[in-house]
Amino acid sequence: MKKIFTLLFLQLFALATYSQQFQLKGKVISNGKPVQFATVAIPALHTGAVTDATGMYTFAVKPGDYVLNISMVGYQTKTLKYTVKAGVHTMPDISLEEDPSKLNEVVVTGVSKSTIARKNPVPIAILGKKEMNQQVNGNLIDAIVKGVPGISAVTTGPNISKPFIRGLGYNRVLTLYDGLRQEGQQWGDEHGIEIDQYGVSRAEVVKGPASLTYGSDALAGVINIIPDIPNSPEGKLSGNFTTEYQTNNGMIGNSLGLSYRHNDWKFALRGSLRTAHNYKNSVDGYVYGTAFREYNLSALAHADKKWGYTHWGVTLYDNMQEIPDGSRDSLTRKFTRQVAEGDEDDIRSRPIVPDDQLHTYRLNPLHQHIQHYRVFNRSMFHLGKGELSTTLGLQQSIRREYNHPVYPSQAGLYVVLNTLNYDVRYNMPTIAGFETSVGINGMYQTNRSKAATDFPIPDYELFDIGGFFFARRSVGKIDISGGLRYDHRNIHWSDFYVDTDKSTGFDFHTKDTVGATLQFPSFRHTYTGISGSLGLTWNISQRVLVKGNIARGYRAPNITEIGSNGLDPGAHIVYLGNRSFKPEFSLQEDLGFLAYLPDADISVELFNNNIQNYIYQARLYDANGEPVVIVPGNVTYSYQQSKARLYGAELAVNLHPRRWSWFSWNNSIAYTEGLNQNQALRDKYGNSAKYLPFIPPMHIRSDVKLTAAKPWGIISGAYVRAGVDIFGAQSKFYGVDDTETYTPGYTLVNMGIGASILNKQKKAVAEVFVQAENLFDVAYQANMNRLKYFEYYSHSPNGRYGIYNMGRNVSMKVIVPF
Numbered sequence: 068m069k070k071i072f073t074l075l076f077l078q079l080f081a082l083a084t085y086s087q088q089f090q091l092k093g094k095v096i097s098n099g100k101p102v103q104f105a106t107v108a109i110p111a112l113h114t115g116a117v118t119d120a121t122g123m124y125t126f127a128v129k130p131g132d133y134v135l136n137i138s139m140v141g142y143q144t145k146t147l148k149y150t151v152k153a154g155v156h157t158m159p160d161i162s163l164e165e166d167p168s169k170l171n172e173v174v175v176t177g178v179s180k181s182t183i184a185r186k187n188p189v190p191i192a193i194l195g196k197k198e199m200n201q202q203v204n205g206n207l208i209d210a211i212v213k214g215v216p217g218i219s220a221v222t223t224g225p226n227i228s229k230p231f232i233r234g235l236g237y238n239r240v241l242t243l244y245d246g247l248r249q250e251g252q253q254w255g256d257e258h259g260i261e262i263d264q265y266g267v268s269r270a271e272v273v274k275g276p277a278s279l280t281y282g283s284d285a286l287a288g289v290i291n292i293i294p295d296i297p298n299s300p301e302g303k304l305s306g307n308f309t310t311e312y313q314t315n316n317g318m319i320g321n322s323l324g325l326s327y328r329h330n331d332w333k334f335a336l337r338g339s340l341r342t343a344h345n346y347k348n349s350v351d352g353y354v355y356g357t358a359f360r361e362y363n364l365s366a367l368a369h370a371d372k373k374w375g376y377t378h379w380g381v382t383l384y385d386n387m388q389e390i391p392d393g394s395r396d397s398l399t400r401k402f403t404r405q406v407a408e409g410d411e412d413d414i415r416s417r418p419i420v421p422d423d424q425l426h427t428y429r430l431n432p433l434h435q436h437i438q439h440y441r442v443f444n445r446s447m448f449h450l451g452k453g454e455l456s457t458t459l460g461l462q463q464s465i466r467r468e469y470n471h472p473v474y475p476s477q478a479g480l481y482v483v484l485n486t487l488n489y490d491v492r493y494n495m496p497t498i499a500g501f502e503t504s505v506g507i508n509g510m511y512q513t514n515r516s517k518a519a520t521d522f523p524i525p526d527y528e529l530f531d532i533g534g535f536f537f538a539r540r541s542v543g544k545i546d547i548s549g550g551l552r553y554d555h556r557n558i559h560w561s562d563f564y565v566d567t568d569k570s571t572g573f574d575f576h577t578k579d580t581v582g583a584t585l586q587f588p589s590f591r592h593t594y595t596g597i598s599g600s601l602g603l604t605w606n607i608s609q610r611v612l613v614k615g616n617i618a619r620g621y622r623a624p625n626i627t628e629i630g631s632n633g634l635d636p637g638a639h640i641v642y643l644g645n646r647s648f649k650p651e652f653s654l655q656e657d658l659g660f661l662a663y664l665p666d667a668d669i670s671v672e673l674f675n676n677n678i679q680n681y682i683y684q685a686r687l688y689d690a691n692g693e694p695v696v697i698v699p700g701n702v703t704y705s706y707q708q709s710k711a712r713l714y715g716a717e718l719a720v721n722l723h724p725r726r727w728s729w730f731s732w733n734n735s736i737a738y739t740e741g742l743n744q745n746q747a748l749r750d751k752y753g754n755s756a757k758y759l760p761f762i763p764p765m766h767i768r769s770d771v772k773l774t775a776a777k778p779w780g781i782i783s784g785a786y787v788r789a790g791v792d793i794f795g796a797q798s799k800f801y802g803v804d805d806t807e808t809y810t811p812g813y814t815l816v817n818m819g820i821g822a823s824i825l826n827k828q829k830k831a832v833a834e835v836f837v838q839a840e841n842l843f844d845v846a847y848q849a850n851m852n853r854l855k856y857f858e859y860y861s862h863s864p865n866g867r868y869g870i871y872n873m874g875r876n877v878s879m880k881v882i883v884p885f
Contacts, residue, residue, distance in 0.1 A: 078201040090301075091151055092125040093158035094118075095137060102163055103783070105829075110173065110181060112371040113378070114333070116298045120783070120829030127301040127328065128508045129373075135593040136173070137161050144171035174289040174426040175278055177273035178537075178548075179495050180454070180504070188602025188616040190214075190274040190657055190672050196267060196295065201788065201819060203313065203878040204676055211290065213792075215272050216737040217672070219763035223853045224357040225316060225346050225873055226388060227259045231851070232274055233674060234713045234762045235287035235738040238625040239651075241277065243291040245380055248281065250512065251464040253625070256853055258466070260292075261384040261439035263363035265309050265322035266337045268295035274717075275657050275674065276620030280600035282508065282554045286622040286653055286678075294380070296335045296367055297326040307884045316357070316875035317426070318343035325797045331370045339363040343427045345389075348874035350846045350867050353400035353425035354854070356391030358432060375447040375454070387430055392472060393857025393870055400865060405433065408473045409572065410699070432475035438465040442493035443488070452496035458508075460488040477573065478636075481519035483683035487511045503538045504550075514626070520573040523633040523642055524626050525587035525797070527560040530611070549601035556623045560630070562585035563753055586632055595649050596621030602657075610751040614659040622677045624648040626680050628706045634698045641697045643687065643705040653678045668721040674714060681711035683743075683760055686804035694804075710747030730770045738765045740799060747768040748803070755802035759852055764810065765795035770817075777827065785822035791815065797850040810850035816842040834882040844875040 072794055095105040101122025108115030109128065109850030115136075116126040130151050138144040142163040149158065150319040172184045174191050184191050194214040204210040205225035210230070212218050220228040221236060230240050236271035242249040244262055251261055251347040270292055277285040304327050311320040322339035345353040362385040369378045393405045403417035424431070443460030463485050470479035493507025509532035516522055532555050539548030564583040565574045577583050631642035655676040662669040684704040695703045719735040742761030743749065748756040770790030779785065796812040819838035823831040848855040854870035 070883070071517065090125055091128050091156050091158065092123065093161060094122045095124065095139075095161045095163060096122055097142060097163045101264065102139055102142065105137060105142070106162065107161070108136050108138075109133045110136055112296070113296075113369055113376060114371060118824065120831070125300065127297065127330075130789045131819065133543070138171075146171070147457045156397050169531065174271050175244070175293075176267065176271040177277045177289055177379075183429060184606055185206060185612060185663070186541075186606075188546070188548060188604050188614045188657075189277070189618070190616075190674075192218075192272040192274065194270045194272070196269060199264075199267065200834070200836055200880065201786075201821060201838070203224045203817070203819075203838050203876055204264065205318075205873070206259050207262055207267065207270075207292065208260055210264065211270050211272065213768075215270075215738070216719055216766070216768070217274055217715075217717075219766075219851060221256060221761060221851045221853060222849065223257050224354070224359075224388075224391060225318075225343070226341075226357075226359045226361070226386075226705065227257060228686075229253075229256065229259070230290055231291075231761060231763065232272070232288040233676070233715060234741045234759065235676075236761060238284050239287040240620055241281055241285040243281075243289060244382070244441070244444060245294050245378075245443070247380075247441070247458060247460045247488055248284075248510070250462050250488070250510070251437075252466055252482065252484065254617065257390070258386070258437050261386070261437065261464070262292050263322070263339050263365060263382070263384070264561060265320065265339045266294050266324065266363070266365055267292055269293050272836065272882040274672070275616070276600065276618040276653055276655055277597065278554075278596075278620045278622075279535055279537065279550050279552045279600050279618070282531065282598075283556060283594075283621060283623045283730045283864065286620040286651060294335075294365065294367060294370065295324065295337075296333060297324060299326040299328045299333070301328050301330075303327070305885060307882055309880065309882045311878060311880040313343070313876055313878045315873055316343040316346035317428070322363075331372060335365075335367040337363070337365045342428055344428050347426075348846055348871045349844055350865075350871045351400075351402075353402075353421045354391065354870055355404065355425060356389045356431070356433070358428065358430055359386060359388045360428075361388075363384040367433050373449075375449050375470045377444065377446040378442070380443050380445075382441045384437070386437045387434055388437065389431055390435045390468065391854060391857065391870070393854065394859055396858055398864060400863065400867070402531075404431070407470050408471060410444075411427045432472060433470055435466065435468040435480075437467075439463070450493075454494040456490075456492050456494070458488065458490035460486075462486045462488070467519075471573075474573075475569070477520050477571075478517075479521045480523070481487075481517040482514060482524070483517060483675075484512065484514045494725075500542075501538050501540045503536075505534075505536050507532060507534045507832060509533055516576055518575070520575065521634045522563070522565060522574070522576060522586060523631050525560040525590075525630050525632075527558055527626060529556065529558045531556045544606040546604040546606065547602075549599065551597065551599040552621075554594075554596045554598070554621055554623075557592070558594075558623075558626075558629075559591035560587060560589060562589045576744070587630065590630065592629075592646070594623040596623070596650050610663045614657070614661065616657045618653075618655050618657075620651075620653040620655065620782065622651040624650065624682060631706075633704055635700055640761060641701055641703040642684075643703065645706050645708075648682060648706070648708055649680045651678055651680045651682060666722065666724045668719070668723075670717070670719045672717045674716070676713040678713070680708045681759075682706055682730045683711075684806070686806060688804075707745070707748075707749065709743060711744055712742045713739060713759070713762075715739035719868070729774050729776045730856060731774070732770070733772075734767075734769045736765070736767045737763075739763055743801065752803050758799045758801055758806055760801035762797070762799065764797040764812065764850060767791075767793040767795075769793075775822075783825050783829075783831065785820075787820045788818065790817045792817065794847075794849070800850065807850070808856075810848060810855070813845055815840065815845060815847075815849035818842055831884060833884075836878070836880040838880075839877045842876050846871050846874070848872060 116124040187651040208228035273289040306325040309322040320341040324337040468480040490508035512529040535552035537550035566583040598621040601617035631644040720734040741762040775785040797810040800807040821836040824833040
């Protein structure tokens with residue numbers, strides 16, 4: 068696969084064709100003064116430039132009639148129509164009005180084509196690269212959680228986060244990379260999203276069912292990660308270098324991005340490396356088994372033509388991540404490590420991990436190795452007054468978990484997932500005010516187990532196809548949009564036999580049925596679903612609006628929920644699926660109020676979500692009420708279905724007084740409650756079964772930022788910020804079989820400073836960020852931290868159970884453009 072992707076990318080450069088282009092230049096000002104770092108773009112061509120310290124911009128474009136979008140944080144976005152003629156063409160000065168609101172932000176996610184976010188009745192949040200850089204982030208999802216109210220994550224250490232939207236996660240949240248759905252083992256707890264966080268320009272988050280556009284797995288919403296394609300002058304190589312260090316786990320990150328423009332073509336190449344030793348906190352010290360080493364390589368090529376555009380992408384992701392199990396010495400609470408196999412492994416006799424192995428960058432033998440390769444193409448063709456868009460992508464996800472200390476080179480889990488994604492949609496010409504889109508999309512997927520000893524899921528094949536119709540229209544001050552979709556998914560597998568190697572005692576997959584165990588009997592099933600949405604936005608004024616939307620979401624059961632029957636060694640859980648499961652269907656109502664005022668942004672979002680056939684995990688017990696133990700040292704879970712209800716709200720008040728342009732104060736609060744409506748279970752277990760698992764507690768975030776109004780010598784855009792994250796106690800949890808336990812509330816204090824460094828020509832030569840998270844080194848456990856439940860003993864000498872989250876962490880980051 069690596070060789071194929073490399074050859075494909077080399078061919079992209081050979082495809083570049085020559086055509087005459089001309090220079091468009093001009094100046095962006097506000098109150099007569101130049102505006103630096105403003106973006107001047109032609110969205111239809113995916114091209115543009117960023118203004119320098121004098122407010123000037125220059126980029127190449129063919130002659131023609133275009134719509135220009137000029138944007139800058141702290142100013143109201145402006146849209147202009149302009150005719151570009153031959154030669155070097157200088158536009159009149161563009162004057163921006165100061166306005167920190169996000170009145171005209173354009174999004175590309177969850178709708179048929181690009182649209183202004185405020186006109187979409189579905190709640191959509193946007194997080195830019197600038198906001199991400201001004202936070203301490205362990206991983207990409209961590210950055211999104213901090214920037215978007217209502218988003219949370221299940222974590223397993225600092226580099227593993229699974230996104231949740233309003234209490235729903237795993238296969239209910241669809242992650243996209245540049246519009247292509249991300250396909251790895253989303254059902255697993257113990258690895259994160261396979262995307263380079265240094266190569267991201269922005270993230271768009273749809274909060275609510277997006278099945279209409281994307282089909283299954285978008286029941287809770289969508290997170291679209293949009294890669295960074297730096298603008299470069301014609302015929303010149305440019306780019307940036309990022310280096311970062313975090314003090315808690317010694318995380319070292321380096322990333323080099325290059326870009327080049329030639330006529331119609333733009334090219335971007337990025338390589339990144341992140342490595343860290345174990346993290347620490349004041350209770351556990353260094354947490355053994357949380358070190359990682361991650362490599363990323365991405366290449367993008369984009370061409371704008373008269374007939375439309377074509378966009379190619381290739382990514383390679385490689386992550387080696389240690390596997391924590393939380394075993395301790397019963398007296399000292401120091402971490403111990405596994406050195407024996409099976410029955411010979413006595414948890415009470417494991418040796419204590421030496422200090423020099425707790426903070427080394429050398430990974431221990433028990434680790435997982437995740438590789439993800441992707442190549443894709445997105446193209447758009449002008450067909451009369453309509454547009455035909457196509458997406459085609461190939462992905463391969465390889466996951467290996469090495470969990471045998473005596474045989475460290477033998478993988479316990481080794482699965483290879485191959486996926487072909489396709490999407491074809493046509494945006495029709497506007498007829499009688501209606502903007503209409505139709506399309507089909509889906510995927511073909513195969514999963515194969517290789518030379519492993521544990522087989523939690525079968526080898527399967529999946530084919531998915533869905534067709535949709537979407538329309539929107541503006542009537543006076545009302546924007547109305549909605550549509551319908553039908554999905555068809557077929558999944559099947561053949562008999563899967565497992566035998567035991569008498570020389571090692573390990574299981575292995577075999578096609579010889581003599582003496583073997585049939586672990587996965589053959590299975591074939593088709594899942595279908597109808598989804599849709601209808602919503603409207605009432606523009607009371609340009610700055611004040613009300614939104615309402617009702618949507619039916621659909622999700623087919625994933626492979627573990629219907630087919631699992633074995634140990635997932637990284638999770639230390641034996642999963643048992645249920646073949647009789649039905650698809651999940653949700654009916655969600657959203658109501659929102661938004662006010663983009665000159666001195667403040669106010670948003671209130673309310674939601675109510677009723678789910679049929681909600682699937683969740685529960686401990687398995689025998690007829691005597693004793694926990695079933697299939698693999699010693701590992702718990703056994705089976706999947707169940709019931710009705711469920713989730714409801715809650717997000718409120719944000721962001722103050723940015725025009726008189727105090729140097730001052731901003733952002734505040735948000737998010738609350739979600741999830742109710743398990745399995746009445747038989749509630750009758751049996753009472754309040755322990757009242758709530759759903761993995762529901763985040765109330766989260767209040769407040770952040771004050773002071774920004775210098777003028778440059779100080781070589782320093783520009785200097786800022787200082789301070790903020791708090793307040794997490795309420797979570798007393799509404801799924802407590803059956805102690806699946807979850809009460810989590811106390813806690814408060815984290817964060818601070819940061821940053822600035823751009825200028826040269827003599829007033830051009831930025833570096834951006835510097837110094838930031839501290841959990842400044843007072845609070846010892847806490849997040850209720851969605853899986854490590855909280857990694858405990859072997861019922862009694863602890865210090866009264867602390869499980870593993871705690873990361874302590875104080877200071878990040879130092881420098882970005883150097885060139």
